[in-house]
Amino acid sequence: MWQAALCTHYASALGSTVxxxxxxxxxxxxxxxxxxxxxxxxxxxxxxxxxxxxxxxxGVILVHTYLALWDAxxxxxxxxxxxxxxxxxxxxxxxxxxxIGGGGVERDLMERIRTGDVAVDLYRPADLQAWWLAADLxxxxxxxxxxxxxxxxxxxxxxxxALPADPVTWAAFxxxxxxxxxVSFALRYLVALSVFWLLDGMGVAQVAHLxxxxxxxxxxxLNVFPGLLGEVVRLLPWSALLQNPADVLLGHADPxxxxxxxxxxxxxxxxxxxxxxxAATRRVVVxxx
Amino acid sequence: MDRDSGPDGAFIDxxxxxxxxxxxxxxxxxxxxxxxxRAVDGISFRVARGEMVGCIGxxxxxxxxxxxxxxxxxxxxAGRLRVxxxxxxxxxxxxxxxxxxxxxxxxxxxxxxxxxxxxxxxHRMYRIPDARYRANLDRCVDLxxxxxxxxxxxxxxxxxxxxxxxxxxxxxxxxxxLYLDEPTIGLDxxxxxxxxxxxxxxxxxxxxxxxxxxxxxxxxxxxxxxxxVIDHGRLMYDGSLAGLHEAGGSERVLVVDLxxxxxxxxxxxxxxxxxxxxxxxxxxxxxxxxxxxxxxxxERCPLVDLSVREPDIEAVIARMYAQGVADRTERALx
Ligand SMILES: Nc1ncnc2c1ncn2[C@@H]1O[C@H](COP(=O)(O)OP(=O)(O)OP(=O)(O)O)[C@@H](O)[C@H]1O
Ligand SMILES: [Mg+2]
Numbered sequence: 062m063w064q065a066a067l068c069t070h071y072a073s074a075l076g077s078t079v080x081x082x083x084x085x086x087x088x089x090x091x092x093x094x095x096x097x098x099x100x101x102x103x104x105x106x107x108x109x110x111x112x113x114x115x116x117x118x119x120g121v122i123l124v125h126t127y128l129a130l131w132d133a134x135x136x137x138x139x140x141x142x143x144x145x146x147x148x149x150x151x152x153x154x155x156x157x158x159x160x161i162g163g164g165g166v167e168r169d170l171m172e173r174i175r176t177g178d179v180a181v182d183l184y185r186p187a188d189l190q191a192w193w194l195a196a197d198l199x200x201x202x203x204x205x206x207x208x209x210x211x212x213x214x215x216x217x218x219x220x221x222x223a224l225p226a227d228p229v230t231w232a233a234f235x236x237x238x239x240x241x242x243x244v245s246f247a248l249r250y251l252v253a254l255s256v257f258w259l260l261d262g263m264g265v266a267q268v269a270h271l272x273x274x275x276x277x278x279x280x281x282x283l284n285v286f287p288g289l290l291g292e293v294v295r296l297l298p299w300s301a302l303l304q305n306p307a308d309v310l311l312g313h314a315d316p317x318x319x320x321x322x323x324x325x326x327x328x329x330x331x332x333x334x335x336x337x338x339x340a341a342t343r344r345v346v347v348x349x350x
Numbered sequence: 351m352d353r354d355s356g357p358d359g360a361f362i363d364x365x366x367x368x369x370x371x372x373x374x375x376x377x378x379x380x381x382x383x384x385x386x387x388r389a390v391d392g393i394s395f396r397v398a399r400g401e402m403v404g405c406i407g408x409x410x411x412x413x414x415x416x417x418x419x420x421x422x423x424x425x426x427x428a429g430r431l432r433v434x435x436x437x438x439x440x441x442x443x444x445x446x447x448x449x450x451x452x453x454x455x456x457x458x459x460x461x462x463x464x465x466x467x468x469x470x471x472x473h474r475m476y477r478i479p480d481a482r483y484r485a486n487l488d489r490c491v492d493l494x495x496x497x498x499x500x501x502x503x504x505x506x507x508x509x510x511x512x513x514x515x516x517x518x519x520x521x522x523x524x525x526x527x528l529y530l531d532e533p534t535i536g537l538d539x540x541x542x543x544x545x546x547x548x549x550x551x552x553x554x555x556x557x558x559x560x561x562x563x564x565x566x567x568x569x570x571x572x573x574x575x576x577x578x579v580i581d582h583g584r585l586m587y588d589g590s591l592a593g594l595h596e597a598g599g600s601e602r603v604l605v606v607d608l609x610x611x612x613x614x615x616x617x618x619x620x621x622x623x624x625x626x627x628x629x630x631x632x633x634x635x636x637x638x639x640x641x642x643x644x645x646x647x648x649e650r651c652p653l654v655d656l657s658v659r660e661p662d663i664e665a666v667i668a669r670m671y672a673q674g675v676a677d678r679t680e681r682a683l684x
Contacts, residue, residue, distance in 0.1 A: 090474035
């Protein structure tokens with residue numbers, strides 16, 4: 062029960078950070094921005110096709126690696142073989158969606174900060190963070206449909222997977238994916254803002270991608286990690302990206318607990334982003350850009 | 351007088367405004383030098399509602415910095431600014447509804463999407479009532495000739511098309527003031543003419559106050575009854591374009607063709623600035639008549655032909671900039 066209460070609390074906290082407590086007009090603006098983000102990525106047809114292909118091939122390779130591993134160590138991390146295979150395909154479906162290896166809208170934002178174009182964004186009556194969050198959610202939705210669905214279907218057709226039949230579990234999964242999108246954006250927004258101070262964000266972005274790859278469970282599920290390392294890694298925000306949705310889908314985690322965990326990270330990271338954004342705009346506004 | 355204007359009717363009021371940048375530069379390993387750049391050094395001017403003012407000045411003069419302060423994205427280091435009664439830096443959000451901004455070198459349009467998508471975003475962002483949005487969009491599309499471009503992704507637009515697209519984007523919410531920072535930069539003759547025609551109509555029909563910066567004096571000649579010259583962060587001149595000639599010590603040139611080569615003619619206040627065979631160039635103050643001068647020359651020399659060249663505004667401005675440099679050098683030396 063306390064979880065449900067906490068959950069609504071976080072949801073409203075999230076809502077008010079994101080929208081700055083604004084009304085329906087703001088919602089319509091950010092819906093339009095999200096739609097723009099979706100359409101924008103939909104224009105890259107070749108890139109999408111190439112991405113689908115890569116994710117599928119990578120999935121096949123990873124599945125074989127995992128199968129060999131799980132042959133040697135059955136029930137590693139509490140997964141059986143079919144669950145491990147499912148985990149791989151969920152990962153391939155979410156890799157681009159959550160921009161774990163980079164490639165979200167933060168690239169555009171970094172470029173705008175670097176060139177000073179961001180100054181133009183500042184005189185507009187829209188919130189910078191909400192704007193980019195909306196654009197990234199639009200992008201993520203497209204990537205999920207355009208790039209994620211095919212590898213997942215492919216995996217389900219040609220490999221022994223453990224997908225739930227229960228629509229409630231799927232709905233819960235969809236909820237964790239949506240939260241994962243927000244956490245993922247919040248992390249990348251921090252990376253993008255670093256350009257205000259570093260002028261060149263490529264180094265930070267690369268480190269962030271590597272950490273993201275490892276800590277989200279993209280290489281190996283986080284419940285495989287032993288001892289203290291596992292404990293710590295499972296508490297970090299990146300575990301909200303892949304590990305959480307996968308565990309909910311596989312019936313390994315309670316959806317409500319998961320929402321609370323993801324919501325807490327989303328709220329904390331978005332709040333940190335706002336703080337940094339304020340410092341950054343003050344810097345631009347006082348210093349010039 | 352309306353309530354947004356200042357006590358003396360100034361819609362834009364810039365009062366002894368300064369902007370100092372702290373620039374930190376690496377001068378060696380772990381060594382940094384701090385330098386202060388006075389981008390704007392005590393500028394004051396006022397613009398009444400419905401006026402169209404052009405701002406010129408050499409590179410680095412502080413024009414863009416001034417515009418940025420007027421939009422609220424830069425805070426002045428000193429002085430006082432008011433636009434429509436609003437302190438821009440303090441109430442950026444409120445001011446945003448009243449101003450339109452076009453930075454010729456940057457774009458507000460969404461790069462990868464069709465032009466119309468950016469306009470739909472403006473519609474939502476500025477909460478423009480549907481009917482007004484439609485009317486304004488139709489008008490801009492018509493006057494800026496955008497009808498064939500609405501479905502084209504912005505990245506595929508030519509510079510001139512993009513600029514027109516940006517100008518339309520800045521006007522959909524009916525701003526009272528439009529700032530344009532180099533709106534004709536990089537445009538060809540036809541695109542320039544179209545942009546100017548549009549701005550003239552906008553100012554005449556809607557009474558939109560326009561403040562633009564440019565390096566193209568034709569923009570000023572064709573659009574602005576008033577010109578402001580800024581150099582090194584200071585206001586060098588504020589007045590009519592014609593007045594610039596006087597302020598700049600403008601000269602006309604009399605070109606005379608004589609029968610044969612002769613030594614330079616001595617007819618003060620004119621002075622010979624160039625001799626080429628039988629042809630001589632004589633400069634004299636622009637406010638003097640050429641007739642007595644011609645009569646005196648004809649008295650003394652065998653005159654074959656003559657012509658008078660009007661002062662060139664470019665030359666006036668160039669002299670003004672050069673004068674600014676000389677003054678500063680003098681100040682620095684003394
Ligand atoms: N963000 C900044 N940080 C440090 N110095 C700056 C900054 N922005 C402008 N300056 C300096 O302030 C001065 C005025 O610049 P500004 O861009 O206002 O000139 P401008 O009149 O617009 O020139 P141009 O005609 O080249 O566009 C220049 O010396 C410039 O180097
Ligand atoms: Mg400039």
